[in-house]
Amino acid sequence: MxxxxxxxxxxxxxxxxxxxxxxxxxxxxxxxxxxxxxxxxxxxxxxxxxxxxxxxxxxxxxxxxxxxxxxxxxxxxxxxxxxxxxYPQKSLLEDFRELRCTVEKMGLLRPDCFFFFLIFLHLLVLDAAAWLVVWYFGTSLVPFLAGMVFFTTAQIQMGWFQHDLGHCSVFRRPRWNHLLQTVVINMLKGLPASWWNHLHNQHHAKPNCFRKDPDLNMHPLLFSLGKTLSVQLGKQKKKFMPYNYQHKYFFLLAPLALVPFFQLSIFYFAIKRKKWLVSTASLSGKLQKCHCIHLHLPLVGTEGSCVYLPRYLESTWFIWVSQMNHIPMDIDYDKNEDWVSTQLHATCNVNQSVFNDWFTGHLNFQIEHHLFPTMPRHNYWKVAPLVKSLCGKHGIEYKSKTLLEAFADILHSLKDSGEHWLEAYLHG
Known part of the structure; x- marks a missing residue:
């Protein structure tokens, strides 16, 4: 050029x-x-x-x-x-720019290192408690279950923390964020940071846009998502799964498929991009397995069960939290909307509470997170009223619901999409 x-x-x-x-x-x-x-x-x-x-x-x-x-x-x-x-709503972008400047002047993009130190400390305590319970109280049923709960909770909290690091919201210098993220996700969770960042950055660029948001890659193999895509599948007479029952098998199949789906995605990423160093994740996975052996009990029967049981529990936790803000929202092909509208139409919130903030890693503030990806999570509640006012000014619904309502809306959305698919499949 x-x-x-x-x-x-x-x-x-x-x-x-x-x-x-x-x-x-x-x-x-x-x-x-x-x-x-x-x-x-x-x-x-x-x-x-x-x-x-x-x-x-x-x-x-x-x-x-x-x-x-x-x-x-x-x-x-x-x-x-x-x-x-x-776009006809150009003033939305101008107002968002002003809001962005206000956020910067208020210091809401500056992280509180003490807050994140406590986050990191508490997940380490949970991780240590997982095997200490079994080591101290023995190998009976109750200590084993307690160990599983501690271990699963530690793993999911590590996931939320590495998510903060991936968005460079823990330290002011990106290099420090990337360094600690590599330690947390590679060594403590057994997943390569470069792979996660590659997928998650695309998700934030075009959330809920089919063929551009990697989070929709399990469509249509397992699920039919959104009215447009469901009708399209139905008219094409595609039936990889009985989608009209997907709201019934989601709770079992989605977490079960997540781990092998991630593994295949990692292999594809490493081969296509020639990032052979991501194989170090396999080594960290082995280290994690050695850690899990501390929880191995005759009751479980095999070391594999000890590894995959908490993985399944963690996947269940992750699936419901990560999808409660997106599946009930607009899912379609890229409509070439402006960036702010794209984020607002693809996300919704869950009401704030101490438990909800902790349980979701503050992803209950999904709207604020998508509009300000580098904002430290402890500041979401401060900017939320300003974002809500922006939405009200431009006639965009600012959705916030209870945690149980958010979980139920996943199933309602899947049921509606399945019905659209069935109608198009039978009569399209």
Whole structure:
């Protein structure tokens, strides 16, 4: 592409920008930031969040999302007035920018290191208690169950903590966050940090957008999600599973499939991107298994049971918490909405309480988390009233519900999607 400035004064229509979406191999990728068009074809490979994160916005307006991240790309359009607005709610983006500035001035993006020290300390205590209970009280049923509870709770809390680290919200320096995240997720949980960041960054770029949000990859193998996709599956006469019963088998099958799904995803990631060092996760997995042997009892029968039982319990906990904010919301193909609307339409909250905050790792504030991904979790409740006011001003529903209602809405949404699939399958 030409160097910066060569295309000064040239005008492009949204149709011209839209076809540069990288849809075909070798095709250019353009995106719009502040009504200026950038060629990110080469820069996307160097993007710190991964090439797919920025490519998901190719051919679209990425003003809020990409912002300052494309300094190395070639500017090919610099007219600030003659290119038309892409969205009717442009004022929403302007108001969000003002809110973002307010949040920064209030210091809500600065982490409280003591808070996160207590988080880290409490999960270490839970982890140590898991085997100390069995070691001290013996191998009877009650100590074994208590050990399982402590171990599962420690593992899920480690997951929430590494999530904070992955978003660089624990320390001010990203390097420190990435370093501790590698220790927590690689060594204590047996998963590679690079793999998790690769998938999770895409989720935040396009939440609930089919083929762009990796969290929807189990569709349609196991579940049919959203009305549009369900009807499409039905009309195509696809029946990988009896989707009209998915609200009944979700609680059992979703956690059961999560661990092998993660393993296959890790292998695919390592092979495709030639990141052979992620195999170190296997070593950390072995270390974790040695840790679990402390909980091994004749009652269980095998060491494998000792490892996979808490994994299943952890997967159950993770699935319900991670999906309660997304499955009940809009699930569809990318509608090319502005970034703020995309986040708001794909997320909802669960009411604040001490238990809910701890149980979900503060992901009950999913709306605030998606709008401010680097904000430390202890500040979500402070910005929530400002976000709610922003939504009210622009007529966007700010959904917040009880924890049990959120869990029930998962099943209600799955039931509705299954019925849409069945109707299209029988009569489409």
């Amino acid at each position: 030409e160097e910066e400035g060569t295309w000064e004064g040239c005008l492009f229509t949204w149709e011209e920008v839209g076809i540069r979406n990288g849809g075909r191999q070798g095709q250019e990728q353009w995106l719009v930031i502040d009504r200026k068009v950038y060629d990110v074809s080469k820069f996307s490979k160097r993007h710190p969040g991964g090439s797919r994160v920025i490519s998901h916005y190719a051919g679209q307006d990425a003003t809020v999302r990409a912002g300052k991240a494309v300094g190395g790309s070639a500017l090919i359009h610099t007219s600030p007035t003659e290119i038309p607005f892409l």
